[in-house]
Amino acid sequence: MYIGRFAPSPSGPLHFGSLVAALGSYFQAKSRNGLWLVRIEDIDPPREVEGASELILQTLKAYELNWDGEVLYQSQRLDDYQAQIDRWLAEEQAYLCECTRKQIKAAGGFYQGACRDKALTDSQGCSVRLKMHYPISCFVDEKHGTLTIPDGLAKEDFIIKRRDGLFAYNLAVVLDDIHQGVTEVVRGADLIEPTGRQISLYKTLGAAPVTYLHLPLAIDDSGNKLSKQNHATAIDLSNPKPTLLNAMRFLGFEISDDIAGQNIAKIVQWGVENWQLFQLPNQLKIKPPFSNESL
Structure with a gap:
């Protein structure tokens, strides 16, 4: 069985780049009738923000990204x-x-x-x-070769x-992926370089490595990736649809007015049913074709 995961760190609320990673991993898992797990990577207390873990989970629920099983907290391991x-x-x-x-x-x-x-x-x-x-x-990436x-x-x-x-x-990410039975890691292209070390850890542990799919990074006007460290704007929980549609278009979906008029759950389900790797942009970094204010 396919098992994917989304593993944010609680260093702040989810931003547009985080949502892209969450959606990409969700669509990849659910389009293969697989499980989608959520893991909170809370092993760096100096960088963590109080209440961020709960806010991240609330945000995923607001965007109808419903995970399977219990949330795993790295601090428990x-x-x-x-x-x-x-x-x-x-x-x-x-x-x-x-x-x-x-x-x-x-x-x-x-x-x-x-x-x-x-x-x-x-x-x-x-x-x-x-x-x-x-x-x-x-290593071989599922999209980029x-x-x-x-x-x-x-x-x-x-x-x-x-x-x-x-x-x-x-260390933590590989041990946790093995522990949870993860079969593929879908994440942003900023984590391409650590992939080599993680594959080497699988080999050292005598375990079969997962497959990898790296999604394009959303960058700002200065060419920096949207991140919590760069003070990226938190995504909207009260009116999630515009940001959801922007993130799906960023991932290569062509969304008709009819689909855009549906509720969040139906839009996400449509995304699952229409997800294809070939639609993903070939670039590893992309400036979204809309203003940063809408991120």
Whole structure:
């Protein structure tokens, strides 16, 4: 069975770019008679906004994006992440690293394995890195075909637990996708580069990788992606239809006046029934053909 998911972080309300990712993953799952799961990626408390998790779920309901099963919160799975790290440390598949970003930047921008053989034992102020045994320099995207990843990035021993004690995104997302049985990840093109590391994690864990589909990023007038960090405008809960239609057009739908006149539930169901990958734009970044005020 196809199992897809939408996994927002509670760092603020959903914006137009988030809605595009939610819709794309929903349509891909439901057009294949699959399950669509929602996971809240709440493992970075300094970036989280109080009440954002509840607001995100309310927004999905307002746009008739109804998920299957219970919502999974990453904060409930911290023991599982740590258990996997402990296993890798015991097997010497992972190691402590005391290098700072400044040191890595001075060494050329990619981590060169300076701490790999130091056998550090004091975790205070150290990150944990996974030894890279399966470097992934390219992968096949369901829409875009073969996508490449910079060689230096592909070969790095990458961080699985940060110096501040928080778990790294790449580790958590792969362990959770395996835990939930996810078969395909549909998300924005800003996450193309991490895909290589995530595939390498599947291989390290002896698990079959998921397939990937990366959707075009919505960008603003300055060429920056619409994001919470860039203070993108929250989407409207009280009058969702105009934003829903804009997001569906962004994903390549041609929507007649008759369809646009239907209620939210019927528009979304029409989207499920008419979703095709070939309709997606080929570009990885797109400035929406309407004003930012309508996002």
